Amino acid sequence: MRPFVLLSALILTLGVAAPAMPATPSPEPASQLDHVLLWGRDIDQVSAIMAVKLGFQVRPGRAPGGVANRYVRLADRGYIELLGVTRPNPDMDPGMLADQASLKGGPGARSVGVRSSALDQVHALLKGKGLAVTPVFTASANDPDGGGPTKPPRWRLFAFERPPLSSTLFFIDYAPDKTDPASVADDRTARQHPNGARTLSAFWLLSSDADADRKQLERLGFTGALPVRIPQISARGYCIPVGPNGVLALEPDGQGIAADALREGGPQVLGVSIGVADVDAAKRRVERGYEQVLAGYKGVWGDAFLAPTRDDLGMFIEFHALPGTAGSKTCGEFKR
Structure with a gap:
């Protein structure tokens, strides 16, 4: 740190x-x-x-x-x-x-x-x-x-x-x-993407103690944490709402990708979640980019897939259904 x-x-x-001088709380x-x-x-x-x-x-x-x-x-x-x-x-x-x-x-x-x-x-x-x-x-x-x-x-x-x-x-x-x-x-043109990306939905913070990050985020004013598991990377922890978005405070869940990443690089931003207009279209585009078939899954935010970017970028990018669309969630709870 x-x-x-x-x-x-x-x-x-x-x-x-x-x-700057602080204002009244x-x-x-x-x-x-x-x-x-x-x-x-x-x-x-x-x-x-x-x-x-x-x-x-x-x-x-x-x-x-x-x-x-x-x-x-x-x-x-x-x-x-x-x-x-x-x-x-x-x-x-x-x-x-x-x-x-x-x-x-x-x-x-x-x-x-x-x-x-x-x-x-x-x-x-x-x-x-x-x-x-x-x-x-x-x-x-x-x-x-x-x-x-x-x-x-x-x-x-x-x-x-x-x-x-x-x-x-x-x-x-x-x-x-x-x-x-x-x-x-x-500005409008700068925010339009061929893959349909619209939102930065989550940061994935990986450490050896997800609960410590959860407690600190609560101290910072971010409450309402819900337990989550991400089997795709063998990680568990919490989804903590931050306005319309969330922080995933994660730790390894046994041996696997998260444990390897923590051992090799220490605490890190292991990934981000990106909301897209059309998950299937985005998935097809990334499959063509990486020349491999990717598995879809039900993630923290709903219908999602994980781009295999860790070797290229040092972190993962998850693409998921936009909040409010069919199959979407917010911090682990299906929207009603």
Whole structure:
């Protein structure tokens, strides 16, 4: 576990302003999953896997200091940020170096973000609970990942001096989107995918003690955990609702994929769940990308299949039926 890992690899903007003053605490504000930081062996490799084998649209980013980023943006505002080293001896701060040391230069994910529209209230609430939160950092005025200088800053975030979960967690919020017709059209286009992907539904956090992560998430304000099992990877644990999404806090369930992953890589983001408009069509596309037949199953979110991405991406991507459609679930309970 390490502080500030996300401040290096998170969005690659790196320009921060003075810490923001917290607002007066209020009742628990709504939150939802925001994004996962996914390192590839290199930026073109991870982009090609996401686009060619899995059918996502990959959007360009930038490459300051020898570390590039690109984006897979989804209709529910969640996204996957792709990261890759582009040259020898890149400029890396301690957080990036720690991420790469954990991954041993390979692909994978160690950090996830939760978005809250009441960031200052969340910051104050968690600080009041005795959690060692960092100050709130803001994007620089000329943030190159944005559309030029903005007021308020394009993003604001905080992390933890001592991360409470087995994987690194941060909270983030963004300035309102631009509303001119061209920006709205560009944003809509960026979130359309050939595989029909619509939602970032779950982060899969793997550790040796799923209950410890469950308890910490409850301390963070995320309650209502339900026991789950994922036999496809020999894992068990809990599904914890986070707004309309969920976090799967998992541990190995005997020998198998989860046990192997934990032994080889330690605590990690083992996967993400993606809601798609048509599970069968997405499955056929991924089968063609990987040139193999894939098994469907009833997962935590309903009808689903698991893309065989662990060797390529260092984590799994599960595709499932969109919430509210036939055969869908939410955190283990069939929707009524």
